[in-house]
Structure formats: C-alpha cells, structure tokens
Amino acid sequence: MKFEHRTVALALAAALCSAPFGAALAYDGTKCKAAGNCWEPKPGFPDKIAGSKYDPKHDPKELAKQQTSIQGMEARNQKRIAYFKKSGKWIYEVDKIPAE
Template structure:
C-alpha cells in the first residue's frame, strides 16, 4: 500500500514538473524554431533609437590593438626561437641584434 501511494505521489510530482514545458509562452512562430519576436514597443530599427548602444570606437579598438601587440610579441619569440633554439617568454629578455 505504501509503495502505491509513493508511486502516485511521484507521478503527480512528475506531472507538475513537466507542466511548464507544455505551457504557452506567448510567441507566434513564423517557422519551426523561428519564434523570436520583439516586445511591444521595441523599434523595428535599433540604430538611432533609445536601444542603440552607441559604443565608443576607441573602446572597441582597444581589443584589436592588444591583439596586434600580442601578435608582434609572438613573432619576436618565434624568430628568436628559430634562430637560437631557445624559447624566451619575456620579449624584454630577447637580446637585440
């Protein structure tokens, strides 16, 4: 009797756990898997609206500048390794020639 009650309780708990997956989420899908739609009031064109992030070009340029510096240091390390066979991590320690 206790096993049947436990099984029934587990079944009811499982049904409640699966219920949110079956709930309607309010989207209208144009095609299967293409269900994104903007919230009401969101503009069709983001550029120029209050949702436009307007990133500073200098801030966006920081990462590309650091990558260029990293590639230059790696080129110095590889050139020194090909010449001497010794790997030097710190480019300041590579002797100038």
C-alpha cells in the same frame, strides 16, 4: 503516514492544476512572419534598433582595443620566434631577449 500521503497528493494536484494556466500565458506562436519564425519583440521594444534608445553607440577606440592587443601579441611572437631561430633557445618574456 496517511496524512503525509494526503499532503503530497494535494500538493501534486495543485501543481498539475496550475500548469495549464501558466502555459496559457506563454507565447502561442500565432503571429509568425514565416513558418518557424515566430519571434516577436517585447511590447515597447522597437522593430528596428538603429536610431532608437537600444542602438549601441560604441566608441571607435573601444572597438579597436582587441585589434590593438592582437597586433601587440603578434609582434611579441615574432620577436620570440626570431630569437629562437637564431639561438635555439626559447625565451617567453620578450623583455629578457638579449638585444643585438
């Protein structure tokens, strides 16, 4: 029993002693642009992203995908609503809505 308590006490003491050293390596907030604005980029990361290797160059087609899908969804919803107003029946699958 005494051996287990001693082992736990030593492990706890080692953990407490190593905590200040780990905290000393953390950012201390001494290089602040303004009060509370102490963010700094990692070493080697540019101050401005535009034109650097970190600048994302998106394809306009990729950026337009979400807008295209939203427009398709709205068109399908319009067909569903128009058929519901006319017939009183709700059909979710647009392909199953009878053509006039």
